[in-house]
Amino acid sequence: MTVSDPYQALGVRRRINAAGALTRLGGAVMAPEVMAAMAAASRASVDIGELQDAASTRIAAATGAEAALVTTGAAAALTLAAAAAIARWDVAKMAALPHADAFPHDILIPRTHRTGYAHALAAAGARLVDIGHNDRGTGAGVRGLEAWEIETALTPSVVAMAFSVNAISLADLPTAAAVCRANGVALIVDAAAQLPPKENLRRFIAMGADLVAFSGGKALGGPQASGILAGRRDLVASALLQQLDMDVAPETWTPPRLVDRANLRGVPHHGIGRGFKAGKEEIVGLLAALERFVQADDAADNAALEFRLKAIAAALDGHVRTTLVPAQQTGRVPVLEIAVADALALSAHLQRGDPPVHLSERHAARGVLTLDPQVLLPEHDAPLAAALRAVLPDSGARA
Numbered sequence: 444m445t446v447s448d449p450y451q452a453l454g455v456r457r458r459i460n461a462a463g464a465l466t467r468l469g470g471a472v473m474a475p476e477v478m479a480a481m482a483a484a485s486r487a488s489v490d491i492g493e494l495q496d497a498a499s500t501r502i503a504a505a506t507g508a509e510a511a512l513v514t515t516g517a518a519a520a521l522t523l524a525a526a527a528a529i530a531r532w533d534v535a536k537m538a539a540l541p542h543a544d545a546f547p548h549d550i551l552i553p554r555t556h557r558t559g560y561a562h563a564l565a566a567a568g569a570r571l572v573d574i575g576h577n578d579r580g581t582g583a584g585v586r587g588l589e590a591w592e593i594e595t596a597l598t599p600s601v602v603a604m605a606f607s608v609n610a611i612s613l614a615d616l617p618t619a620a621a622v623c624r625a626n627g628v629a630l631i632v633d634a635a636a637q638l639p640p641k642e643n644l645r646r647f648i649a650m651g652a653d654l655v656a657f658s659g660g661k662a663l664g665g666p667q668a669s670g671i672l673a674g675r676r677d678l679v680a681s682a683l684l685q686q687l688d689m690d691v692a693p694e695t696w697t698p699p700r701l702v703d704r705a706n707l708r709g710v711p712h713h714g715i716g717r718g719f720k721a722g723k724e725e726i727v728g729l730l731a732a733l734e735r736f737v738q739a740d741d742a743a744d745n746a747a748l749e750f751r752l753k754a755i756a757a758a759l760d761g762h763v764r765t766t767l768v769p770a771q772q773t774g775r776v777p778v779l780e781i782a783v784a785d786a787l788a789l790s791a792h793l794q795r796g797d798p799p800v801h802l803s804e805r806h807a808a809r810g811v812l813t814l815d816p817q818v819l820l821p822e823h824d825a826p827l828a829a830a831l832r833a834v835l836p837d838s839g840a841r842a
Contacts, residue, residue, distance in 0.1 A: 459801065459819070461800065466660070470661055471663070472820065475668075477664060477728050492702075497509050498730055499701055505737055508655070513659070515725065521560070521656050522566045524678070526540055527679070527685065528541065528550070528683070531681055532587075534710070534712075537684065537714050537715075543569070546567050548602060549601045551603070551605070552574065552605045553605075560607070586795035590618050594622060599630055603630070603631050608634050608647060631654050631655075632654065635656060636662075637669075639775050640741060658670050659671060665731075676701065682716070684711050749770075758832070764781075765779055766782070777815070800827060803815045
């Protein structure tokens, strides 16, 4: 296989990605300095626990958390977070997971937060308990999550509460944090897709979350198989213990600095997260990407993206109605909304093209395909516009 073009050698088509940093499309396009860091990391042997300790220091500085570790994605971070909330320092519970019927393992979750991604929490052995009404979240009313709805569900079997944060649910986070803190229940926040803005790296920890999961392979621009779990030191340490290779002799094992061996009554065996092992390349690559993300000029980057989107919109003028939605409104990056008669049919048509073109289908139900430029390569702007012009006359999608 040729290194210069591995996809051609494999017969895999390159795609024009205007749908965003989606996992199914390979996530972010990594910057050269991130790739260089990963390549350099690959050429040495290190102790992974020691490396995770070093990563914890760097990530904690960026997030304001007590500690952190690099995971193999946000979903893995959620599974490890649930495992940490259930087992804490108990090595017997670590060994038992995901079989947790013999000890507390309930995780509360607001009804409108119960998505397919909640399966990552259940994978650790947690039993998810739906709570609340969340009328505001479903558009059925104005009320959000209330303290009494959480308090009513608290039983001795509850170890944590899960919270999927977004622009709508954010208003309920202080309430959840206050109730959880008062009752000694860990609050796990799923913030996988809440970057940018970079302020969100610190926001949820500052608002009282005990653990926060971020994707590393999306807006951060790190390896696709990477993520962050940041938060309380004791919970992060438990998660780390349940991720590491623990095929070790107790007599010679040197625990990571995050782990206080005095809290353990023995040395854990392989944990529920052993299959989520983060390699040295992913850990170093994630740190390089995080540093780059923190130092970036969001305003300048968004202005450049807007300039490109306006040029694409101009190229489509007369073919379809477009609307530029600025970053201030999306909360992430500017996007271009394209109004079409049958959004899914047009999207399928574009994906069958040569090259295949992907637009975001998030708002397809209202007749809109969204051009998300987060990972769209500049050299793809013109071919993207040409592909759209070629299919619009046949799609019946003229505005």
